[in-house]
Amino acid sequence: MTYDKVLVALADPTRRRVFERLRRGPQSVGKIAGGLPISRPAVSQHLKVLKAAGLVGDRPEGTRRVYYVDPEGLGALRAWLDQFWDDALLAFKAEAEAEHLRRKS
Amino acid sequence: MTYDKVLVALADPTRRRVFERLRRGPQSVGKIAGGLPISRPAVSQHLKVLKAAGLVGDRPEGTRRVYYVDPEGLGALRAWLDQFWDDALLAFKAEAEAEHLRRKS
DNA sequence: CTTTATCGTAAGTCATAACTTACGGTAAGT
DNA sequence: ACTTACCGTAAGTTATGACTTACGATAAAG
Structure with a gap:
């Protein structure tokens, strides 16, 4: 569906x-920013892109905002990957079949 | 392994x-460029990036150059995807477990 | 009610990368 | 040998996006 946004976000x-950083569980923005070599607003901007791609979700928790992994984003990526793989495999089989017939004649 | 180059290439x-375009089978550079709204050199540059990411391979065929899908690239992407998914699921279970124990006390 | 903590947005800067045209190089056809 | 077809690379241009600092907004704490 929106696997293109997922690819751009993860690039x-x-x-x-x-x-x-959210792989090990939900975290607040400040926690995520800690240890990263960029400013906190930069982290917020990245989270915005990740959210738009369906990779993360967020919920308010007091004055802070906790982000977590949303399965939808990676699911879309996986669906595209599987589809592409099946198509390529099918084309490869057809190619091999045609090559086989060509050698018999 | 080199899934980062794959993500950048596919973004x-x-x-x-x-x-x-290579999903339906191998094709020459000219064939690929035909129909696309960009110049042929641009296609060559894109193919260079795709090849460096392990997504495609190429073989000379007379004066033309035929490109095909290399399974290695998408394989690396899939491996990363599976790993991430497993880790996230594990973290989610641990989180739920901790929450359960917290409610019992 | 004032202060503090936490976060998102706006505006501006700067590097990157996706194009273009121009050129050179190799293999096949005449 | 010369021409033609096909392709990769070089150099230059331009738009995009990844950062920064500055500011405003909301919720808890005192």
């Missing part, structure tokens, strides 16, 4: 580091 | 169109 290395 | 829309 940037530091944004991927932000995303991978 | 660009027109480069993804170049890649998806």
Whole structure:
């Protein structure tokens, strides 16, 4: 569906580091920004892109905002990957079949 | 392994169109460029990036150069995807477990 | 009610990368 | 040998996006 946004979101290395920090569980923005070599607003901008791609979700928790991994984004990526793989395999089989017939004649 | 290059390569829309043209089988550079709204040299540059990411391979065929899908690239992407998914699921279970124990006390 | 903590947005800067045209190089056809 | 077809690379241009600092907004704490 929207796998294109997922690919764009995961292409940037530091944004991927932000995303991978949520792999071990939900975290607040400040927690995520800590240890990363960029400013906190930069982290917020990355989270915005990740959210638009369906890779993360967020919920308010007091004055802070907790982000978590949304399965939808990676699901869309996986669906595209499987589809592409099946198509390529099918085309490869057809190619091999045609080659086989060509040698018999 | 080198899934980062794969993500960067697939992030660009027109480069993804170049890649998806090889889904139905191997093709020459000229064939790929035909129909695309960009120049042929641009296609060559995209193919260079795709090849460096392990997404495509190429073989000389007379004066032309035929490109095909290399399984290695998408394989690396899939491996990263599975790993991430497993880790996230594990973290989610641990979180739920901790929450359960917290409610019992 | 004032202060503090936490976060998102706006505006501006700067590097990157996706194009273009121009050129050179190799293999096949005449 | 010369021409033609096909392709990769070089150099230059331009738009995009990843950062920064500055500011405003909301919720808890005192």
